[in-house]
Amino acid sequence: MSDDGQASPATQPRNPPWTRDELILALNLYFQDRSAAGNDTHPEVINLSKHLRALHIHPKVVRERTNFRNSNEVGLKLANFRAVDPSEPGGMASASALDKQVFNEFANDKAALSAAAELISSLGESLPPPSPHDADEEYEGSEGKLITREHRHRERDGKLPKQKKAAVMKKTGKLACEVCDFDFHAQYGELGKEFAECHHKKPVSEMKPHQKTKLDDLAIVCSNCHRMIHRTRPWKSIEELKSLLNESEV
Incomplete structure (x- = not known):
């Protein structure tokens, strides 16, 4: 426990796995500037960290953790993408199956990636938290849960x-x-x-x-x-x- 009463990073709960929405935003940054991979002081890494913490994807109590999607975690995620990028050497070899899936889906369609990232960003802070209807949905679009949630909202409401x-x-x-x-x-x-x-x-x-x-x-x-x-x-x-x-x- 730190002096200010907050849990120290070592004692905080483990962060939830990255969602497709978050990975799309991270991959979009990776293709915009590969030098951001593994660099937790890169201005755009810091900006993405702040943005991910504001998105209504995870519960507020999770997003308020000091270690949640901090610049170090974001930088490492970009390094995961470098590891699965055949055009780039190095990177962090601990990329998840979803990391690889999202990379392969958008690597040759950066226009679709950019459009999805822009829409996720515009919806992420304005959409309300998931409703019970959203929670039990077993599908999502390739663009992620936020865009799928907006799609379902237009169908139902x-x-x-x-x-x-x-x-x-x-x-x-x-x-x-x-x-x-x-x-x-x-x-x-x-x-x-x-x-x-x-x-x-x-x-x-x-x-x-x-x-x-x-x-x-x-x-x-x-x-x-x-x-x-x-x-x-x-x-x-x-x-x-x-x-x-x-x-x-x-």
């Missing part, structure tokens, strides 16, 4: 999903899945009346800042098809999943 369902009901008289044609009302009677999920067809990462969601951006889907759409990276389109379903029925 606000007036637009209700307006989409009302428009489809008025036009077709039912809420049939656009992939498999499953109709909850037809299957479950009154219990399933006007029940369906909305899928946002355009990933948030592909939308321009402040771009509003339109009714045509939403699709009516059943719960199973919605899960299948989001199960892979990149997420499958309505057309791709429908084609896959048709092939399996042949």
Whole structure:
């Protein structure tokens, strides 16, 4: 215990593993300036450390630890990326499987990496902490949990999903899945009346800042098809999943 009553670094709990969101931000910095790898005094390493501590990814009690994503930890993470970078010698050989996965996904698409990092940064301090709905989600987009959370928020919340369902009901008289044609009302009677999920067809990462969601951006889907759409990276389109379903029925 230090003189100010705070736990010393040696006695503080172990930090949580790096998330995909955090790794995207770190990898983006790595490609911007490889000299930052392993350098805990580099100005951009210090800035990223402050930013990671402010993001609403981990609980506040974790982010307030003095050793959480400090400049030393950030510098070492960049050194992990150097170790898996075939164009760079050296680095820290303790890179995780997720470190390697994120590196391989974005090494040849730095424009997508930069766009994802920018969106994560803009969402990270404005999105509220995860809700129970977010906590039990078993999938996330390649851009990370924050962007996935924003995507799911657009699918579930606000007036637009209700307006989409009302428009489809008025036009077709039912809420049939656009992939498999499953109709909850037809299957479950009154219990399933006007029940369906909305899928946002355009990933948030592909939308321009402040771009509003339109009714045509939403699709009516059943719960199973919605899960299948989001199960892979990149997420499958309505057309791709429908084609896959048709092939399996042949």
